Amino acid sequence: MWRARIHSLIARALITLALLESAWLVYPIVRRHVLAIEDTPAARGRRVAAALGCFGCHGPEGNGGVRNPGSEEGTVPAFTGQTQMMFVKDAGELREYVLDGAPRRKREDPDYRARMEAAAHRMPAFRSYVDGGDLEDLVAYLRAASGQVVPDEPRAARGAELAADLGCFGCHGPLGAGGLPNPGSLKGYVPGFWGKDFDDLVRGDDELREWIAEGGSRRLREHPVGSFFIQRQAIKMAAYGRFLAEDDVGALAAYVRWVHAGSWQPLSR
Ligand code: HEC
Ligand code: HEC
CATH class of the missing domain: 1.10.760 (Cytochrome Bc1 Complex; Chain D, domain 2)
Known part of the structure; x- marks a missing residue:
């Protein structure tokens, strides 16, 4: 008798536990549906940058500071603090940096290539690792982080x-x-x-x-x-x-x- 009762108690406890656990598991899904979760292109781009390892070279949150022996600047450039304007002319060149490691005008310049080869770190070409949506999110992120989008007033x-x-x-x-x-x-x-x-x-x-x-x-x-x-x-x-x-x-x-x-x-x- 008492054995059956214990078994049914344990069974009930296990069912309760399973229910609680699945409630906990679906909570984020329900939350996403019930609450309007906002996601901007730049916020997604920041996560893409983290997933692709950009911050390993460009520093935490792209703030720079990672040493690059043999390079002219001495460090890998930041994404922030208006550094981008020294490297790119427009958003098209940002895309080229990500896809090919540098804009074409630079890659075709022998002096530029020699300088890149002298440095410990080189900007990789990520063409095989990003699709079109990720690329546009990355560009939105890079522009937002640049410190170059500022009001006139x-x-x-x-x-x-x-x-x-x-x-x-x-x-x-x-x-x-x-x-x-x-x-x-x-x-x-x-x-x-x-x-x-x-x-x-x-x-x-x-x-x-x-x-x-x-x-x-x-x-x-x-x-x-x-x-x-x-x-x-x-x-x-x-x-x-x-x-x-x-x-x-x-x-x-x-x-x-x-x-x-x-x-x-x-x-x-
Ligand atoms: C330590 C993290 C942190 C820092 C740094 C910070 N905030 Fe916030 N801020 C928050 C959080 C978290 C909320 C939302 C709080 C809530 O919902 O109760 C918030 C809310 C706000 C809001 C209202 C809601 C909204 O959609 O943004 C404004 C405006 C704001 N912060 C402006 C600023 C400004 C301006 C600065 C810099 C001077 C700043 N915050 C720095 C964490 C921070
Ligand atoms: C192995 C190290 C390394 C990694 C990883 C890396 N970069 Fe770079 N990146 C560099 C170096 C070095 C330069 C400087 C190239 C030059 O002088 O033209 C550079 C330059 C850049 C530039 C132009 C300068 C600037 O900071 O605005 C952009 C934009 C850029 N990288 C984006 C990215 C993005 C996005 C990722 C991740 C998808 C990434 N990089 C990952 C090393 C790296």
Whole structure:
């Protein structure tokens, strides 16, 4: 008798466990369907770059610094900090770098080839490893990361400098493309400055300033579901207000607005 009872208890425990486990397994799939998960070309391109090993030579997040003995620069060039303009004329040449290791005009130049051969590291040709979609995502990423897509308007331009200096893109992705992982958050990633996530989180200029100065908006802090996820998420938005002049908060807000408006997008293709 007691043996049968134990068996049925164990069976029930196992079934419960299996149910819990499969619920846990389908959670990300359900989440993807229920919540609108945003994915920008530049955020995808950043993941493609990581998967292809670009950061091994071009440094973490493409910030450069990897020694390249025998080369003129001494290090492998960065993708960031306006370095790209010294190497490429346009997006077409970015594609050539990725596919063939360098633009044709350089590959045909004997001096260039000799300089490349003298260096420890050479830019590989990735033609066999990328398809068309990956290539366009990579180009979108490289342009977003370049530090060359900046506003003309002086206040927003000052905001761009502050954003680079404070490292906003470290969490929000290149040019605020979003999509970096954030365990425990509602959607699983840090929101960007570009799309619908931003519209949901930031309603108007007052809230934008609140986000930057206080690290969150009053509206979400008082929201039962919103505040649960805000507290639970591993990575939190910093409250920069204590460290910045009022004017600088305004400049950052003007810059984030400019990124969100997206007039730069055709230029980055
Ligand atoms: C084995 C090391 C290595 C790897 C891996 C590598 N690169 Fe490069 N890359 C270089 C070197 C060296 C140069 C400098 C070439 C020159 O001087 O023309 C370069 C130059 C570039 C340039 C032009 C300069 C700049 O930084 O803007 C781009 C764009 C570029 N690489 C993209 C990529 C991408 C995208 C990947 C991954 C798909 C990648 N590289 C992987 C070594 C590497
Ligand atoms: C340590 C990582 C981190 C850094 C650095 C960071 N943020 Fe955030 N930020 C977040 C997270 C996480 C959220 C989302 C928080 C939430 O949902 O509660 C967020 C939200 C925001 C939002 C509102 C939502 C949205 O779609 O973007 C704005 C605006 C913002 N940050 C601007 C900035 C600016 C400007 C800087 C640089 C001065 C910056 N952040 C630096 C992590 C960061």
